[in-house]
Amino acid sequence: MPNFKIILEYDGSDFAGWQFQPEQKTLQGELERAIKRTSGEKLRVTASGRTDAGVHALGQVVSFRTDAKLDARAWHGAFNQYLPHTMRAMSVEEVPEDFNARFSAKGKQYEYIVINRKTPSAIRRNYAWHVPYELDYDAMVEASKLFIGCIDFTSFSATDTDAVTFTRTLSRLDMERDGEQIRFTFVSAGFLRHMVRNIVGTLVDVGRGRIAPLDITVILEAKDRKMAGTNAPPQGLYLVKVEY
Amino acid sequence: MPNFKIILEYDGSDFAGWQFQPEQKTLQGELERAIKRTSGEKLRVTASGRTDAGVHALGQVVSFRTDAKLDARAWHGAFNQYLPHTMRAMSVEEVPEDFNARFSAKGKQYEYIVINRKTPSAIRRNYAWHVPYELDYDAMVEASKLFIGCIDFTSFSATDTDAVTFTRTLSRLDMERDGEQIRFTFVSAGFLRHMVRNIVGTLVDVGRGRIAPLDITVILEAKDRKMAGTNAPPQGLYLVKVEY
Numbered sequence: 001m002p003n004f005k006i007i008l009e010y011d012g013s014d015f016a017g018w019q020f021q022p023e024q025k026t027l028q029g030e031l032e033r034a035i036k037r038t039s040g041e042k043l044r045v046t047a048s049g050r051t052d053a054g055v056h057a058l059g060q061v062v063s064f065r066t067d068a069k070l071d072a073r074a075w076h077g078a079f080n081q082y083l084p085h086t087m088r089a090m091s092v093e094e095v096p097e098d099f100n101a102r103f104s105a106k107g108k109q110y111e112y113i114v115i116n117r118k119t120p121s122a123i124r125r126n127y128a129w130h131v132p133y134e135l136d137y138d139a140m141v142e143a144s145k146l147f148i149g150c151i152d153f154t155s156f157s158a159t160d161t162d163a164v165t166f167t168r169t170l171s172r173l174d175m176e177r178d179g180e181q182i183r184f185t186f187v188s189a190g191f192l193r194h195m196v197r198n199i200v201g202t203l204v205d206v207g208r209g210r211i212a213p214l215d216i217t218v219i220l221e222a223k224d225r226k227m228a229g230t231n232a233p234p235q236g237l238y239l240v241k242v243e244y
Numbered sequence: 245m246p247n248f249k250i251i252l253e254y255d256g257s258d259f260a261g262w263q264f265q266p267e268q269k270t271l272q273g274e275l276e277r278a279i280k281r282t283s284g285e286k287l288r289v290t291a292s293g294r295t296d297a298g299v300h301a302l303g304q305v306v307s308f309r310t311d312a313k314l315d316a317r318a319w320h321g322a323f324n325q326y327l328p329h330t331m332r333a334m335s336v337e338e339v340p341e342d343f344n345a346r347f348s349a350k351g352k353q354y355e356y357i358v359i360n361r362k363t364p365s366a367i368r369r370n371y372a373w374h375v376p377y378e379l380d381y382d383a384m385v386e387a388s389k390l391f392i393g394c395i396d397f398t399s400f401s402a403t404d405t406d407a408v409t410f411t412r413t414l415s416r417l418d419m420e421r422d423g424e425q426i427r428f429t430f431v432s433a434g435f436l437r438h439m440v441r442n443i444v445g446t447l448v449d450v451g452r453g454r455i456a457p458l459d460i461t462v463i464l465e466a467k468d469r470k471m472a473g474t475n476a477p478p479q480g481l482y483l484v485k486v487e488y
Contacts, residue, residue: 009366056367080363088366119324122253122332123300123371 001065003097004075006031007090008060013126013235014086018050027051027087031062034082038075039068048101048108048242049191054234056127059090059241063101099244107171107243108191112184112200113236128181129200129236135207137177143206143213144173144184146220147199154223156202158194166223168192173199185240194231201230245309247341248319250275251334252304257370257479258330261297271295271331275306278326282319283312292345292352292486293435298478300371303334303485307345343488351415351487352435356428356444357480372425373444373480379451381421387450387457388417388428390464391443398467400446402438410467412436417443429484438475445474 008027016024020032028045035043045064051057070078072092079089098104113128115121120130147170154166172187184203186196202219205211211219211229219227252271260268264276275289289308295301314322316336323333342348357372359365364374391414398410416431428447430440446463449455455463455473463471 009363011367011369058367085364085369086366088363090363119253119332119334120329122330123255123302125255125329127367 001067001097003063003065003095003099004072004092005095005099005101006062006064006075006079006092008057008062009088009090010057010060011086011126012051012054012056012237014084015053017053017055018047025084027060030083030087031079034079035064035066037082038078039066039070041066041068046101048105048239051237051239052234054126055237055239056235057239060239061101061105061242061244063095063099065097101242104244105242107187107189109240109243110186110191110196111238111240112186112196112232113238114182114184114200114204114232115180116182117180126235129233131204131207133204133208135182135204136209137175137182137207139209139213140182140203140207141175143203143211143216144175146213146216147173151220152223153192153195153220155219155225155228156195156198157192157225158198159225161193163192166192168195175203196237197232197234198225198228200236201232202228204232205229245311245341247307247309247339247343248316248336249339249343249345250306250308250319250323250336252301252306253332253334254301254304255330255370256295256298256300256481258328259297261299262291262294269328271304274327274331275323278323279308279310281326282322283310283314285310285312290345292349292483295481295483296478298370299481299483300479301483304483305345305349305486305488307339307343309341345486348488349486351431351433353484353487354430354435354440355482355484356430356440356476357482358426358428358444358448358476359424360426361424370479373477375448375451377448377452379426379448380453381419381426381451383453383457384426384447384451385419387447387455387460388419390457390460391417395464396467397436397439397464399463399469399472400439400442401436401469402442403469405437407436410436412439419447440481441476441478442469442472444480445476446472448476449473 018027020028048061076092115128116131150169152167170188174185176183262271264272292305320336359372360375394413414432418429420427
């Protein structure tokens with residue numbers, strides 16, 4: 001049975017999250033509807049992971065198996081015809097039958113964008129987190145280094161999660177300041193639910209002076225979600241790519 | 245009578261352009277409505293220039309004279325309370341009585357963003373022009389240099405315009421490529437209606453090989469709008485700042 005891999009870009013502000021929900025415009029729902037319109041099949045698609053409402057993707061990966069006599073090029077055309085304009089198939093390719101967008105993933109890259117200035121942005125209101133406070137950027141960079149390595153991230157996980165273990169290896173957490181924008185880049189073989197948003201929110205709390213950089217170690221050791229800082233809002237988060 | 249200068253950021257995709265039109269959501273209309281809600285006054289505001297539907301601003305400048313006993317800080321707060329979220333007052337300051345956002349302007353800077361790749365962007369669909377063709381970037385840069393200087397831009401003006409003379413001095417036209425994005429920066433003491441969009445569209449035609457770089461000189465000399473290339477769409481255009 002042919003198996004296909006799609007790379008998707010989407011504007012999370014147009015959707016109630018990834019997962020199918022009746023009566024709601026979800027990314028999974030729109031994708032499965034586009035498949036039904038194309039081949040008549042009622043399929044389930046598998047994403048590398050769900051994204052919450054408001055979270056964007058530049059390179060979400062999805063796989064699906066189909067009986068239809070359509071090649072990758074035909075699927076690609078069909079998706080960009082039937083999907084909403086806020087969701088675009090960047091590529092479609094046929095992959096070996098054992099490929100699974102979720103279980104075959106070897107790592108992911110996320111970015112998070114903060115706009116740090118007094119007035120909110122009219123243009124980027126759905127595409128970044130507006131932080132109006134003065135931030136101590138150097139303190140944030142110092143704190144960010146304490147998240148690198150193989151660490152128990154219980155304190156930075158959502159409480160409602162299916163995760164069994166909370167140890168993850170964050171191989172990269174870069175910060176880059178460009179005028180009023182701060183861009184965070186995260187790379188890991190695996191992330192916990194809300195992990196990126198909880199880390200960014202906590203780093204902003206460090207920037208505001210509400211948490212000292214060295215307290216990060218204490219928070220990590222506590223293994224208690226209530227110890228970490230703010231959960232940064234979804235609209236600043238981008239799933240950039242998935243490695244296989 | 246106190247005179248105020250506002251610097252505005254706005255998301256042009258939410259408005260039917262700058263100019264007041266009954267029954268339409270326009271930038272001027274929303275601003276005048278916010279003034280009425282604040283001080284009860286029915287005023288006319290003056291922008292540095294109108295922007296068309298879909299065109300964005302990072303630093304549009306507007307001035308208005310008022311009898312109300314409110315200082316700049318109070319107006320600033322009122323605007324960001326009453327204006328739609330797609331329109332933000334970056335600053336409000338009191339200015340000398342003879343300041344006029346339109347007639348006092350000494351120059352403007354615009355940017356235009358092209359996304360050059362096969363698939364349209366889901367996220368930036370309203371914030372850039374999607375050009376799916378392969379472009380000869382070097383030819384575009386060569387052609388862009390022919391627009392610099394004191395030139396008769398009749399061929400690059402809208403036909404419906406109040407302009408009396410068509411000679412303008414373009415002091416800067418920079419191009420910068422960053423991955424799939426091309427950013428054009430324009431600086432001039434004055435622009436004609438649609439001038440930036442007509443130049444960008446023509447440069448893209450050069451990139452596609454439909455116009456040779458040296459033909460730009462011929463097109464300029466013809467002083468005929470029909471000679472120039474495509475008019476680039478509004479959603480890629482940003483009014484960045486106005487100099488006084």
